[in-house]
Amino acid sequence: MRLIKKVINKIKEGMLQEMWEETKWMYKYAKKYKFAILFYIILGVIGTGMGLGGSVASKYLIDAVTGVDKKNIGYIVVIIIGLAILNVVINAVSSRITAKINVKVNNEIQKEVYDKIMTTDWLSMTKFHSGDLLNRLNSDVGTVSNSVLGWVPSLIKKLAQFLGALAIILYYDPTMALLALLSAPVMLIFSKMLMTKMRFYNKRTREVSSDMMAFNEESFQNIQSIKSFDLVRIFSRKLVDIQNKYKDVYMDYNKFSIYTSSFMSLVGMGVSYSCFGWGVYRLWSGAITYGTMTLFLQLSGSLTSTFSALVGLVPSAISATTSAGRLMAFFDLPYEEQIDDENVKILEKSSLDKGLSIELDNIMYNYDENKVVFENADVKANPGEIVALVGPSGEGKTTMVRLFLGLINSRKGKAVVRDATGVECKISANTRRFFAYVPQGNTIFSGTIRDNMKMVKEDANDEDIIEALKAACAYDFVKQLPDGLDSKVGERGGGISEGQAQRLSIARALLRKSPILLLDEATSALDVYTEREVLRNIIDMGYARTCIVTTHRPSVLSMCDRVYKIDKGSVSEIGSVEVERLIKDF
CATH class of the missing domain: 3.40.50.300 (P-loop containing nucleotide triphosphate hydrolases)
Structure with a gap:
């Protein structure tokens, strides 16, 4: 209970509270599509289940081929092929649902933001450059709409895959499951620093991107004056300055991404080799079959990669909430006065x-x-x-x-x-x-x-x-x-x-x-x-x-x-x- 209260208090404080409010704002647009989203999630979970089922079926097929159990080879092959075909169908349906919901949510948010901009008190809106407004209306709206199906549903699907793989490994070998989870504490600790840094870099990148769009938009609007005063070279140099500013922010972000991804790759590599070594030992001692060894290698890799993917959802979540916060800024502005x-x-x-x-x-x-x-x-x-x-x-x-x-x-x-x-x-x-x-x-x-x-x-x-x-x-x-x-x-x-x-x-x-x-x-x-x-x-x-x-x-x-x-x-x-x-x- 104490741990739960601590987590709740953390959410209510600072950045996490801000992200929570931005997340609630994003998902209010998904309410009218909740059944389609639920269907999409169910399809994803079913697809995950079939993938795990295919791994188990592969174990029995290898055992049958290596002479451990020669019965039902044809039946197993049919199951594997059937699961693969069904998975293709599910992926196609999911892609169609994704496109349909994304475009609807994108249009809805974009229209609401556009209408808000147009009906906001004029003086309040003069604080924003038109280039920044365009960047928010297009780039930020796109990020938010894509996250409706790219974040929470992905979180649920990845969790289902993680828990399913863990359950299967536990059934066959609890020690292997423990080895596969060694990266979890490291990843959780690492994610806290990741969130803070990612939020900072996301905000900086969007600000510089808005500066770039504002400069370009203003240049094109005044191209006649720029030519008339022979200012092309000066404006070209200004563009280079803004590009260098963007390059500095981008390269800092890239350096951070390389460090974090390299670290997580090393942790994942260590876990994978541990699992591989344990599986080889168990196979050498005769405790498991070749099919079980193959299953362990597939599922341990799946556990590690799925957990890394769950941690990897943090950047997309931060990107989405950062964009949501930039759009929410409009809705805090006063509307024009309409009376009498x-x-x-x-x-x-x-x-x-x-x-x-x-x-x-x-x-x-x-x-x-x-x-x-x-x-x-x-x-x-x-x-x-x-x-x-x-x-x-x-x-x-x-x-x-x-x-x-x-x-x-x-x-x-x-x-x-x-x-x-x-x-x-x-x-x-x-x-x-x-x-x-x-x-x-x-x-x-x-x-x-x-x-x-x-x-x-x-x-x-x-x-x-x-x-x-x-x-x-x-x-x-x-x-x-x-x-x-x-x-x-x-x-x-x-x-x-x-x-x-x-x-x-x-x-x-x-x-x-x-x-x-x-x-x-x-x-x-x-x-x-x-x-x-x-x-x-x-x-x-x-x-x-x-x-x-x-x-x-x-x-x-x-x-x-x-x-x-x-x-x-x-x-x-x-x-x-x-x-x-x-x-x-x-």
Whole structure:
């Protein structure tokens, strides 16, 4: 009892407790496949039993051939062949079950992790590099899903094989069984150090692997800038640095693996030779037959190799739990704030005809304690209006847009969307459905132009798409493409110009027909004439839309109903005189 309590206390402490929690998390995904997994385990145990039965049958066959017992040779041969064929069938069925469960568990975990990443609080997710997210979503998910059938079921099968072989040897020769178990205490003691070291190396390897993927992903995303600044050699050297870092971690791990495997091989070799020597002595003294000697050699080797395999499951268990821990880290992060469900439903109906207003009242926001982005900010925009946010770069225009979209939450003050009857909702992820957003930069996805457009409105027909393209001054160049709407564009709008990609992004936002349109420097790649024409088209679309634009360029300010200036932490509405001065100074 004291030993059992000691083991339980160890599990509750430190690394073992952490691994236990990670294991429970992994196997919650296996619950719905428990009958298939149970069937898989049963098949494995049956296969193990047949393998042991084949060894026993071989003993009797050798005894029969050597003249000890010449009866039933044909019967024994049939049994051996039958067991071998059945074992092939069982292995084939087990492989099929393995593939089926692995792919299902992999897809389920991957989808849950993906959904969690996409619905987690935006600021929390900015702490992860996209390359690291990809590594976790693919490599770590794959490791966990493979372990569902590669760890616990394997443990059960190996234990069955170990105990079965031990029972047979005990039946024929207890001394041989004792010799075959000599490696067990050494292996158990050795496994404790193995677990600690393996966990450390697994974490380091995954971290460096994430660094490698992050570097590659970021390089490919910015390949144009790297080429333009003639930075290829510099980035190539950076890659070599990361590769060397990975090489150092890998070689340390390899050295550790060589030491441990060599040590375990020596222990196993010593046990095997002891068993062999004892078997030779027993055969020489006439105590056993050649068939029994062959059986001993097979089973003693099986005992040693099976016990080594059981110890060898430790690295795979650590690898799986390490990956599980990296995935569990996402589930500790807060979800995006979603509130005012009932009022959101009311606004969904009321906004169709009369649109929505957006209002920030006495808002304060800071990313950290040292820098307040803005304080006591008041911003208001109503249906049918174009409201501009201007100010120097880096002073908070994009932060204001993130507040509108519920990506971040104000530290104090009131931020709401409101319908014509006065029903209002606090801005959160829940109110994002009321917005169409065109961010800075190129946001076109790979695929056809039609695919990109229908992304925001799946039931849109060609007439709807063309109307939006015309409003964004994009249809003229789209209709000239060889395949029109079905023309393909590459990742981040590859194959078209920045200005064309920007107009497509605006058209996509207009197609959504949301009551509030946010344009965050969305016309920066357009000439002044096209920029003004796009805004005029937005006004003339006959739709109750609130339009908010952020811009460095004051060329469109004369078209705006209100202009707010963000500068040095303050947000203030500026009058026509200052607007004229901004236009003139530009």
